[in-house]
Amino acid sequence: MQELQEKIKKDGVVLGGNILKVDSFLNHQIDIDLLNKIGQEFKNRFTNKHITKILTVEASGIAVAAISAQHFNNIPILFAKKNKTKNIDQNSVYSSQAQSFTHGTTYEIIVSKAFLSKDDTVLLIDDFLANGCALEALVDICHKAQANIAGAGIVIEKGFQEGGKRIRSKNIQLESLAIIEKMDANGIIFR
Ligand code: 5GP
DSSP states (O other): OHHHHHHHHHHOEEETTTEEEOIIIIISSOOHHHHHHHHHHHHHHTTTSOOOEEEEETTTHHHHHHHHHTTTTTOOEEEEEEOOOSOOOGGGEEEEEEEOTTTOOEEEEEEEGGGOOTTOEEEEEEEEESSSHHHHHHHHHHHHHTOEEEEEEEEEEETTSSHHHHHHTTTOOEEEEEEEEEEETTEEEEO
16 A cells, blocks of 8 residues: 555654554554545455454554444444453453563453354454464454454554464465565665
8 A cells, every 4th residue: 555655654663673663643643544545445455255343452453443444334343452450251251362572471362252253254453463463362362252254454564574474374364555575774665
């Protein structure tokens, strides 16, 4: 997606440790016009699938998922919560473990059983794809709920990390709107 690539080149900041900061338009302050075009692009790429729900992870996936849902006939979005409490009734939720790329810690994500079932066809959405842990945890939760996975929509895939390969090897339709081949202090190169 050309406009997204230009925005990343113009306003993205490459940090050490393979982190791209896009706080000025995606992760902190949000450019709604661009996000709306991102939502439209996901719709174009998954147009033939009868998607009933969009599933993402809190927090940075929520805005992308919410705007995208408006392009899919206002289907509900569901965001997996990062579980911070021990007193949760494990019988009432689907849960999975993920390794955080940005924080280097392991966390548990949970989704209430009330909101995901075998009757759902789910589009997974996230802002970034790095090593694929967050997306794999969402896939795991869909499997536990016996929900169908229509595919995964990612705003920025860092193609030099393993996540893309891992998800594509599961035969999941993965659509990344910008794939970064290489990034360093000299700039960003897209695939
Ligand atoms: P993964 O689980 O694929 O390793 O990492 C994906 C998650 O980590 C995304 O949900 C995103 O929030 C975060 N993430 C990974 N890489 C980056 C990055 O370069 N920049 C930012 N801002 N977030 C990232």
